[in-house]
Amino acid sequence: MQDHKKEARSQQIEDAAYEVLRDKGYGAASMLSIAKKAKCSNETMYRWYGDKVGLFRALVERNAQQAVTVLNDALDQNVEPLQTLRDLGPVLLSALLDEKAVALNRAAAADTTGELALALAQAGRGTVAPLIEDVIQRAVTTGAISGPADEATEVYLSLLIGDLQIRRVVARMPPLEDAAYQHRAARAVDGLKTLFPA
Known part of the structure; x- marks a missing residue:
């Protein structure tokens, strides 16, 4: 084919x-x-x-692909790391909060076997978070922020995402507009610079 x-x-x-x-x-x-x-x-x-787990893993990987591409391209092309995080924010939020992601998370919460949650964790955060940490390590190395990079990564993700995923999954919040994604992305980077000053 x-x-x-x-x-x-x-x-x-x-x-x-x-x-x-x-x-x-x-x-x-x-x-x-x-x-x-x-x-x-x-x-x-x-x-x-x-098998079924492989199919749903493919769904998660496809959903995360744009964020992975942004991160890999930025690392390959040596893009300024804090700009990379600003660019990544809206892409990552869109991947985490769109209707497909909400459907996957709702199903994972209801899956008593835990296999879908494991696939989500491995193919989603398990793939994206290490790349974000690589970008943040580069920011630390270049002096844009201070370290440690693993702690700064957790803080960045918390500032960017907060409880939005949970609120979307339990239907307490409608989808956000693109402007809201941009605002949260900029605010997360500003917060990172404040909490981990150069």
């Missing part, structure tokens, strides 16, 4: 997975039910994703 056709098919399968997830929850979201919704074979599902 050509790459662009496979990508389109993957997107169709993953969209179907979100639909089944919203309708049935993670426990009842079988590979077969998703295959039927996507109008593809069960064999294709298992060949491409391995």
Whole structure:
């Protein structure tokens, strides 16, 4: 199958997975039910994703991909680290707070096996947070802020995200506008500079 056709098919399968997830929850979201919704074979599902955990891990990875790209590009191109964090903030907030992320988090909260929560942690934060720490370590090394980088990373994420994820998941807060993402991103970097002065 050509790459662009496979990508389109993957997107169709993953969209179907979100639909089944919203309708049935993670426990009842079988590979077969998703295959039927996507109008593809069960064999294709298992060949491409391995199993249900692999499929949902792919959803998390796709959701985090833009943030990972921003971070990797900035590290490769030696972009000024605090500017990287300003640029990352809206991208990361969008990935964490959009309807797909909310559906995944709601399903993970209801999954008694804990396997979806583990996939979310590994493919989401487990992938993105180390890259953020690399950027922050570069900020420490260049003297833009002080360290330690691991502590500064936790503070940055707390300042940026706060309790927004929880409030979105429990339906207490509507989606934010882009301007709110920009404001929080700038405020998180300003807070980081205040708490870890150069």
